[in-house]
Amino acid sequence: MVRAHIITYGCQMNEYDTHLVESQLVSLGADLVDSIDEADFVLVNTCAVRGKPVDKVRSLLGNLRKQKATRRLVVGMMGCLAQLEEGQQIARKFEVDVLLGPGSLLDIGAALESNTRFWGLHFKDELHDHIPPAPQGKLQAHLTIMRGCDHHCTYCIVPTTRGPQVSRTPDSILRELGGLLAAGVREVTLLGQNVNAYGIDQGAKLAGMPSFAELLRLVGRSGIERIKFTTSHPMNFTEDVAIAMSETPAVCDFVHLPVQSGSNAVLKRMAREYSREKYLEHIAQIRRHMPAAVLATDIIVGFPGETEDDFQQTLDLYDEVGYDSAYMFIYSPRPGTPSYKHFADLPRELKTERLQRLIVRQKDWSGRKNAAKVGTYQEVLLRGDAHDSGFLEGHSRGNHPVVVPKAVGADTAGIYRVKIGHATPHMLYGNIVGPGGEALPELPRLTPEAVAAPLMML
């Protein structure tokens, strides 16, 4: 029997795909093991969006090649990097046996059966109707509603790795959701590179397909308690999405709307297809329909040609919106993208220095926004405690990470009311409250002294 282990880099799409391939492996009779050492088939699910994740894959594959010399081990590479010439060169160098691009995941069975090197790089239609079994024992799950991307942001490799956009049918999405509900899932995150363009593939509205706003309403009627989604592209964001969000109780009022830059000149070179003004209009629409909306964004610092004035406009836009959180990236030139080919990279020190300044701004805003939550009640989905630390970790409806001490009557995973007592820029801390608003008593904490005491008595 094959003992398989998958290591995942990259975004939630990749996590979803790891689950998909793991469930295929199980249905083929493989055993999933928890570490590389126990496995005789190791698959690396790769990301190519920036240089760093590529470097990590390189060093892991180097390591695995060494292990191959000492024991029976089949090494595979899947995901975005696998689709690129760059990734295939790496695969050859490190003697990778199995290579599966993001569109060929269902070839895993053929790959396992093959006695020679197996490379699957074709986009197969079956993938779009494929419904992986629900993850077991999880309250939160991802659900991919579309694959690929039709945009051509000049810095981005994703359209090359994941191909053009293909939306899944609402029927297939709702069937998958039904399975998740039956397995006890209470929060679902709808995934796509650009969920606002759902149902509009390669520029054409697909006959009979709902818009993203309509899909939100459909999913909202399924009985799932919390719905989140990522990512929204501002260009395809329409007011009816904000309205559908506000009118669908299950949809969390959390919006992740990547702006990338606050300067129109930079947005133009990025080919983002919206202006700073248009973006701010969308923010105003969101706030009009959801005054309490929690806002997150992605920002790329040091895009080629970014001047001090351009960067200042990004900082100003940050203040104008007042984001709750942000993913901030230093521009990373990716071979195969237009910006790599046509524009010169800025000096490393300049990019790093700007990132530092942006982080200061982000920390300040996140600190203020989180501090305003102190004293409020948040509905928090707490995951099971993996580390037996006496604490439970989870997320609010606004996607804030929250930590609470385990409490009597609420010491396992679930959705709880939490009164926030303390906040840092990255975390909310609180206590679980009972149905009547009373604080539940904390479980006795296992302190080092408590552990050491019986030993000292011996």
Ligand code: SAH
């Ligand atoms: N489809 C999503 C994001 C996909 S990639 C969207 O358009 O919103 C996730 C984030 O990585 C992007 O939002 C961008 O901020 C960042 N990113 C993509 N390519 C990058 C590059 N070459 N260098 C640095 N950051 C990059």
Ligand code: SF4
């Ligand atoms: Fe990349 Fe742009 Fe597509 Fe997002 S929308 S994946 S940034 S090309």
Ligand code: F3S
């Ligand atoms: Fe990375 Fe591919 Fe996701 S490049 S960010 S894993 S879409």
